Amino acid sequence: MKRTITTLVAAGAVGSAAVLAGAYAGLVNIGADDPHFPAVHAFLTMARDRSIEVRAKNIEVPKLDDEALIRTGAGNYNAMCIGCHLAPGVAKTELSQALYPAPPNLAEIGVDGNPAATFWVIKHGIKASGMPAWGKSMGDEYIWGMVAFLNQLPKMDAEQYQALVASSSGHQHGGGESQMHNHEGQHGDNKPGHHDSAAVGEGQQGSGMAEAAEAAPGHHDSAPADHHGGTAPSSDHHAEEASAGDEGSSGDHHSEQPPQAAPKTHTHSDGKEHLHES
Numbered sequence: 263m264k265r266t267i268t269t270l271v272a273a274g275a276v277g278s279a280a281v282l283a284g285a286y287a288g289l290v291n292i293g294a295d296d297p298h299f300p301a302v303h304a305f306l307t308m309a310r311d312r313s314i315e316v317r318a319k320n321i322e323v324p325k326l327d328d329e330a331l332i333r334t335g336a337g338n339y340n341a342m343c344i345g346c347h348l349a350p351g352v353a354k355t356e357l358s359q360a361l362y363p364a365p366p367n368l369a370e371i372g373v374d375g376n377p378a379a380t381f382w383v384i385k386h387g388i389k390a391s392g393m394p395a396w397g398k399s400m401g402d403e404y405i406w407g408m409v410a411f412l413n414q415l416p417k418m419d420a421e422q423y424q425a426l427v428a429s430s431s432g433h434q435h436g437g438g439e440s441q442m443h444n445h446e447g448q449h450g451d452n453k454p455g456h457h458d459s460a461a462v463g464e465g466q467q468g469s470g471m472a473e474a475a476e477a478a479p480g481h482h483d484s485a486p487a488d489h490h491g492g493t494a495p496s497s498d499h500h501a502e503e504a505s506a507g508d509e510g511s512s513g514d515h516h517s518e519q520p521p522q523a524a525p526k527t528h529t530h531s532d533g534k535e536h537l538h539e540s
């Protein structure tokens with residue numbers, strides 16, 4: 263028995279040393295276009311699912327069939343989530359195709375029947391995937407709105423989806439956002455025409471999160487953080503943009519969008535077109 267244990271411990275130590283050495287030698291391909299080995303994938307999926315289940319266990323679920331709640335969720339989902347998770351009538355985006363792990367198409371598969379887990383994921387995000395922790399900028403009630411909406415989403419066609427979004431008052435997430443989310447101060451001083459070239463039609467407005475994947479050279483480098491999160495109090499990237507890139511200059515990333523690209527702006531209830539950086 264003692265001998266077996268010694269052998270196991272030694273084998274474990276050799277194994278760990280080999281893994282460490284391999285990682286140090288650069289053998290792990292961190293590229294998002296190279297899928298995990300099946301065993302690694304299975305392990306990570308198990309760890310992720312259990313992590314969420316355990317943490318969501320004691321979350322109390324409110325009534326989710328409330329129409330007003332679903333409506334609020336629709337506006338917020340359309341503004342912040344479709345760039346990755348798609349919507350009826352939105353088949354794919356650069357982000358939905360290029361992220362690994364891939365964001366699930368919530369318009370098709372919906373969410374599994376565990377609203378507490380869905381709430382937890384939206385609020386806390388998922389490390390080292392593209393899924394952000396929306397709780398940093400949104401109040402719980404707005405997150406519940408999206409959970410309620412996601413329960414309904416797979417039943418909707420494009421028309422019903424658009425109608426619901428249009429009837430919601432757009433993107434709103436009061437309660438949790440920080441000082442940084444000040445529409446007047448953030449967006450009021452843009453040069454005229456700054457947003458005009460984005461030219462997105464009604465109903466195509468989507469998540470500005472697509473910006474994250476672009477990394478327009480030099481353009482966003484000085485805008486370190488999501489303005490919703492307010493983690494970087496000094497960054498007024500709009501002001502920087504206004505001075506750094508003028509209409510038509512090489513810094514104008516809007517005009518570089520291919521026509522089918524994920525839309526970059528959405529309109530707030532106050533009618534302002536609004537650009538979300540991440």
Ligand code: HEC
Pocket residue numbers: 310338339342343344345346347357361362363364365366373374380383384388391392393394396408469471
């Ligand atoms: C930048 C891309 C991105 C954005 C924007 C995004 N997500 Fe995600 N989301 C992901 C990725 C990637 C995953 C999968 C992570 C994983 O499997 O580990 C995910 C997972 C999820 C899941 C879990 C789904 C499941 O079946 O387990 C939910 C629910 C979810 N997101 C909701 C949202 C909502 C609501 C929003 C908008 C407020 C949003 N996401 C915005 C990338 C994104």
